[in-house]
Each structure stands twice: as C-alpha cells, then as structure tokens.
Amino acid sequence: MLTNLFVFAEDIQKNREREAARSVIMRTVPSLAKAPEKLQLEIIEKEDGHDVFETKASGGILNIRGSSGTALCRGFYDFLKTNRLGMVSWDNKDIRWPAQLPDAAPRRIVSPFRNHYYFNVVTYGYTMPYWTWERWEKEIDWMALHGIDMPLALVATEGIAVRVWKQLGLTEKEIEEFYTGPAHLPWQRMGNIVNHDGPLPASWHKDQIALQHRILHRMKSLGMTPICPAFSGFVPRGILRLYPEAKLHRLGWGGWPQKNHAHFLSPEEPLFLKIGRLYMQEWQKEFGKNTHFLADSFNEMELPENKGGAEARNNMLSSLGEQIYRSISSTNPNAVWVMQGWMFGYQRNIWNADTLKALLSKVPDDKMLLLDLAADYNKTFWRNGMNWDVFKGFFQ
Known part of the structure; x- marks a missing residue:
C-alpha cells in the first residue's frame, strides 16, 4: 500500500513538471498553443543522477523526453538553437517558428553535472x-x-x-x-x-x-x-x-x-x-x-x-x-x-x-x-x- 502511494505521488510530480514545461514552451513560442498536438512531452529517468533530454521531430511533431521539467525545457531550447529556429536572451527573443516543422534526427544529451x-x-x-x-x-x-x-x-x-x-x-x-x-x-x-x-x-x-x-x-x-x-x-x-x-x-x-x-x-x-x-x-x-x-x-x-x-x-x-x-x-x-x-x-x-x-x-x-x-x-x-x-x- 505504501509503495503504491509513493508511485502515485511520483506520477503526480511527473505530470506537474511536464505541464509546467509545456507552459514555458508555449510562452516561448505562443503559436504552439494553437496546435498543442504538435508538441509531445514525456518525463524519463535521470542517467546516474544527471539530467538528460532527447529530441526528435517527425511529420511536423516535436517529441521531447526529459528527466525533469527543466530538462524538457532545455531539450526544447537545444532543438530551437540546433535547428537555427531562434534564441532567447535575458532581454529579448528572436524566434522564427515554421508553419511546418522540418524533420530532425533523434538527439540525446546527458548533462555532465548533477547541479546547475x-x-x-x-x-x-x-x-x-x-x-x-x-x-x-x-x-x-x-x-x-x-x-x-x-x-x-x-x-x-x-x-x-x-x-x-x-x-x-x-x-x-x-x-x-x-x-x-x-x-x-x-x-x-x-x-x-x-x-x-x-x-x-x-x-x-x-x-x-x-x-x-x-x-x-x-x-x-x-x-x-x-x-x-x-x-x-x-x-x-x-x-x-x-x-x-x-x-x-x-x-x-x-x-x-x-x-x-x-x-x-x-x-x-x-x-x-x-x-x-x-x-x-x-x-x-x-x-x-x-x-x-x-x-x-x-x-x-x-x-x-x-x-x-x-x-x-x-x-x-x-x-x-x-x-x-x-x-x-x-x-x-x-x-x-x-x-x-x-x-x-x-x-x-x-x-x-x-x-x-x-x-x-x-x-x-x-x-x-x-x-x-x-x-x-x-x-x-x-x-x-x-x-x-x-x-x-x-x-x-
């Protein structure tokens, strides 16, 4: 019974982080809010205690898997920069999100650090x-x-x-x-x-x-x-x-x-x-x-x-x-x-x-x-x- 409670609490936290990450991404690229099905997010396990994210774009859908809400956001930003779609600075942002997202090969990044x-x-x-x-x-x-x-x-x-x-x-x-x-x-x-x-x-x-x-x-x-x-x-x-x-x-x-x-x-x-x-x-x-x-x-x-x-x-x-x-x-x-x-x-x-x-x-x-x-x-x-x-x- 206690194990089930821990699993339930863990699932709640994962959902919370996923949706918080989605909100960050939507604020960054407001046009995504009009087509939420084009952004798929999933929380995965850390690698030896280190954050990790994976990205892939196919058929106009961007899939991001990350070990925390922050890792999901970092994965999104990595995709944005790697594919020359824009950047976000302290003072401004310059983003050119296409109407049709081009396909992008799978990419996996594991942070070398435990804390950031x-x-x-x-x-x-x-x-x-x-x-x-x-x-x-x-x-x-x-x-x-x-x-x-x-x-x-x-x-x-x-x-x-x-x-x-x-x-x-x-x-x-x-x-x-x-x-x-x-x-x-x-x-x-x-x-x-x-x-x-x-x-x-x-x-x-x-x-x-x-x-x-x-x-x-x-x-x-x-x-x-x-x-x-x-x-x-x-x-x-x-x-x-x-x-x-x-x-x-x-x-x-x-x-x-x-x-x-x-x-x-x-x-x-x-x-x-x-x-x-x-x-x-x-x-x-x-x-x-x-x-x-x-x-x-x-x-x-x-x-x-x-x-x-x-x-x-x-x-x-x-x-x-x-x-x-x-x-x-x-x-x-x-x-x-x-x-x-x-x-x-x-x-x-x-x-x-x-x-x-x-x-x-x-x-x-x-x-x-x-x-x-x-x-x-x-x-x-x-x-x-x-x-x-x-x-x-x-x-x-």
Whole structure:
C-alpha cells in the first residue's frame, strides 16, 4: 500500500513538471498553443543522477523526453538553437517558428553535472530588489530553457526573520534599525552593513512573502531545487536588552561608519541555535519543506577577535559550522548547507587549510555545498592558486 502511494505521488510530480514545461514552451513560442498536438512531452529517468533530454521531430511533431521539467525545457531550447529556429536572451527573443516543422534526427544529451546553479547573492541587490512576478516569471522561464535547476531563492528573507525577532520580544524600533533598504539587502544578509536606507515597512514583507510563494511554486513545479535563506548569526543590537549576557561581536566592512556595523552572535551561545531553529520553523511553516539553505557569515570581513589565539579561533569556526548545520537540519534531516566560496580566495590571509577545515569539521560532507564562485578569478586576477587545489578539494 505504501509503495503504491509513493508511485502515485511520483506520477503526480511527473505530470506537474511536464505541464509546467509545456507552459514555458508555449510562452516561448505562443503559436504552439494553437496546435498543442504538435508538441509531445514525456518525463524519463535521470542517467546516474544527471539530467538528460532527447529530441526528435517527425511529420511536423516535436517529441521531447526529459528527466525533469527543466530538462524538457532545455531539450526544447537545444532543438530551437540546433535547428537555427531562434534564441532567447535575458532581454529579448528572436524566434522564427515554421508553419511546418522540418524533420530532425533523434538527439540525446546527458548533462555532465548533477547541479546547475544560478545567481550571485549580490544580484538580489544589483538587479532584482524590485522585480515583480511578471519579471520573475520571465526569468524562471529563461532559467528552465537554459537548464538551470538550482537557483538562489532569497526573496522574503526578512519577512520570516521579523517574525522570529518579534517572538523573541524585540520592539519595532529595534527591528527597523537592523535593516537596510531593498537595494542593500544582500549585504545586510551577509552582515556587511545594517541600518542604512531603511526601514522596511510591513507592506514590503507582506508583498515579498506573497511573491516568494509564487517563485517557489514555479521553480518546484519545474523540478528545480531552490536554495533558500538560513540564519547566519547576525542579530539586531537590541537583542542585548533581552539577553544582556549574550556574547556579540561587532564586525565592520568596507569603511562604513560604526552605526552601520553588524552584530554577530557567538555560535558558542545557546541562543544561536535557538534563533536558527526558530527561523527554520517559521520558514517551513510559511513555505513548506526545502532541502538547500544558504548561510554566509564572514563575507569579506575579518573574523571576530579573541584572546585564545588560533585554537580559540578554530573552535569558534567549528562551533559555527556545527550550529548552522544543526539549525537547518532541525526541520529536515536531509537539509544541505550552501555557502559562497568567494571569501576563500579573496582573503587568503584569513582562510587557509586550518580555518576552512575547522569551519567544515562538524558538517557531514554530503550535507555541505560550497559555491566556488571565484574559480577563474583566483587564477586570472588574484593569481593565488585555485581554491580546489589550495583547500585540497575542500577536504573531501
């Protein structure tokens, strides 16, 4: 009986992904909506955990088989480009779909990668802070056509956190002075700056939560694995009113004045895990289960000062890794902690074999994903060696 339920749920998801892919394709080539019988889609199995698609055109009918909704869309786009029928860019599309589709030989492509990641954390400030659903829909369509299946999904980070701060007893004023304006939120999330160009009104949080629901629904309907936010340790300074004995570290960045410096809660404080778990509970209550969560604690910043030297520093980093992982896995034992790898090349005076190994020491290897965003930068600009080599394959 249980097996039948699993099969039934799997069939529902396959149908969901197939129809979501069909919608993407119809939005890309609206004329196909007038003759839906000319597009045949089928979900097939992955190959050794890797996405695969197959395409064939015969008798005016295009057949696409793919291992996910995204793979189906990627197969369609591959067919479009391979047969010189058009292309889709971020800003525009140029498609010349024929009245009678020419025959095309069968083609099968297996991705060499398991994950296809998209977005830099700071893109949410540079480009995306005021996107509406219409703009997001266009972007998610673009992702699917280009085979992206692991995008960052950080909208409404603050809307969930505000609920946690209120549960703890922080006042509106204490919460408001913590946040920046929308265009600066990526750096607020990473602890680089606080209290700049804010506050964020309640209407902002309400709209962002509603928007994130639509974003996550669409991403998951295409078989994507969104990376959502987790608690990385930064707290409003008003937390000291409630927990006067809590150990906070004040961290500066980029020459900003002290009023914009963030307060980082020591991971050795029990409060760290409490806040992290509350955040996960509130996130899941609002958006449902997720598997991948992003937390960045020291982006382009010095590590907190301590009097115990290298040993105390490494103990703190080990505790940080453990507490972040424990918090994100508190609502889902299969959760994976995702972290940017930019700082590992940018600050080799801080990040070396000892410090990174300490940070990762208490996180299971298969529950940690490091985004080596500066892989080419290490070689061509900083000229300080590739992260993968310097950090011995990130100790796996």
